[in-house]
Amino acid sequence: MSIHDRTSGDLATALVRFDAAPGDPYRPTATPIYQTATFEQPTATAFGQYDYTRTANPTRDVLNEQLAALEGGVRALTYTSGMAALNAVCELVEAGGHVLAGDDLYGGTWRLLSRVLPRRGVSVSYADATDPERFAAAFRPETRLVLLETPTNPLQRIVDVRAIAALTRAHGALLAVDNTVMSPYLQRPLDLGADVVIHSATKALCGHGDVMAGAAVVRDPAVGDELAFLQNATGNGLAPFDCYLLLRGTRTLAARIDRAQRTTHALADWLVSHPAVTAVHYVGRPEHPGYTLHHGQADGAGALLAFETGAVGVSAAVVEQTRLFTTAVSFGSVAASISLPCAMSHASIPAEVRAERALPEDLVRVSVGLEALEDLIADLDRALNAAAGTVRAAG
Numbered sequence: 001m002s003i004h005d006r007t008s009g010d011l012a013t014a015l016v017r018f019d020a021a022p023g024d025p026y027r028p029t030a031t032p033i034y035q036t037a038t039f040e041q042p043t044a045t046a047f048g049q050y051d052y053t054r055t056a057n058p059t060r061d062v063l064n065e066q067l068a069a070l071e072g073g074v075r076a077l078t079y080t081s082g083m084a085a086l087n088a089v090c091e092l093v094e095a096g097g098h099v100l101a102g103d104d105l106y107g108g109t110w111r112l113l114s115r116v117l118p119r120r121g122v123s124v125s126y127a128d129a130t131d132p133e134r135f136a137a138a139f140r141p142e143t144r145l146v147l148l149e150t151p152t153n154p155l156q157r158i159v160d161v162r163a164i165a166a167l168t169r170a171h172g173a174l175l176a177v178d179n180t181v182m183s184p185y186l187q188r189p190l191d192l193g194a195d196v197v198i199h200s201a202t203k204a205l206c207g208h209g210d211v212m213a214g215a216a217v218v219r220d221p222a223v224g225d226e227l228a229f230l231q232n233a234t235g236n237g238l239a240p241f242d243c244y245l246l247l248r249g250t251r252t253l254a255a256r257i258d259r260a261q262r263t264t265h266a267l268a269d270w271l272v273s274h275p276a277v278t279a280v281h282y283v284g285r286p287e288h289p290g291y292t293l294h295h296g297q298a299d300g301a302g303a304l305l306a307f308e309t310g311a312v313g314v315s316a317a318v319v320e321q322t323r324l325f326t327t328a329v330s331f332g333s334v335a336a337s338i339s340l341p342c343a344m345s346h347a348s349i350p351a352e353v354r355a356e357r358a359l360p361e362d363l364v365r366v367s368v369g370l371e372a373l374e375d376l377i378a379d380l381d382r383a384l385n386a387a388a389g390t391v392r393a394a395g
């Protein structure tokens with residue numbers, strides 16, 4: 001039974017069946033790109049529905065409506081990147097306020113919180129959100145916002161969203177969950193008690209690696225109004241063409257995730273028994289410590305996994321020697337990618353902080369795409385054997 005009032009089946013349908021062009025007399029089945037900066041007003045004193053694209057645009061509104069529906073929120077706003085969305089949510093906190101964040105976060109989020117928020121007089125601290133009791137002790141009277149990811153990337157630590165939501169509510173703060181790794185197809189944090197869901201829509205929501213975008217979805221209309229005020233005031237709304245591309249990408253979300261997730265399960269099973277692999281991190285494996293918690297709040301394990309080889313040199317060689325996996329930061333695209341998080345996506349976190357958080361330097365992250373499983377296995381097998389052999393020969 002689903003904990004949600006909507007099953008994944010309904011969501012698969014909602015992804016493709018929605019009003020693509022509300023109010024349009026021609027009834028197009030794809031959303032038109034309203035590539036205009038401004039809109040003619042009916043009179044000198046009366047405003048029409050739209051006046052200026054920084055404030056609102058019909059293409060963006062269709063996307064926003066759709067994202068709000070998928071996450072089960074009352075309103076969604078879309079931004080020029082995931083970082084812009086995260087920053088906008090942090091702007092809800094005024095000077096003197098405190099942001100409490102989980103201690104395993106995307107590198108760019110760590111940079112925003114640690115190096116930008118303090119300039120605005122907002123204090124930030126981190127605590128292990130996988131341990132609600134310890135996390136509870138980290139709240140301060142001035143805590144206004146709690147920010148976390150689950151599963152975390154790349155280590156896939158699992159946070160009990162319901163437990164942290166109850167704590168956050170008791171302290172009168174807002175809980176924001178970065179749902180980038182799961183997407184609404186697999187996890188809907190608002191249903192679990194979160195107040196705000198944040199996305200780097202650059203990843204799975206877009207799914208084709210051709211748009212930078214971010215989103216914030218809220219449960220409370222007043223928070224939505226405040227975010228809309230901030231978006232109009234600061235000018236970080238997603239451009240119409242990018243809205244169109246993102247909306248188009250979301251239509252295939254279910255099909256892409258179903259297939260990539262199936263491949264990821266099989267790839268994880270194969271990696272576990274590979275002699276050159278010392279550890280596999282995938283929440284779809286029953287021995288994963290967060291398996292039960294995760295599957296009590298999400299509908300699947302997704303298409304990201306990470307593994308270790310025991311040596312940074314071997315891991316770097318694996319990343320370089322794969323041919324089918326693009327060496328690239330980012331994930332969630334139709335094409336598989338591979339990276340060394342400590343040298344790439346998480347390099348903005350200082351080495352001593354990475355060590356404190358037990359992020360292994362030899363960790364390899366894999367984002368699985370729509371390639372054939374046999375091809376991915378063959379490529380990875382060749383790279384692993386070559387890398388292990390090369391380093392053994394050199395060392």
Ligand SMILES: *Cc1c(COP(=O)(O)O)cnc(C)c1O
Nearest residue numbers: 081082083106178180200202213
């Ligand atoms: C990529 C990413 C971001 C940042 O999003 P951009 O679109 O790159 O700005 C934030 N959070 C998570 C979990 C991410 O993976």
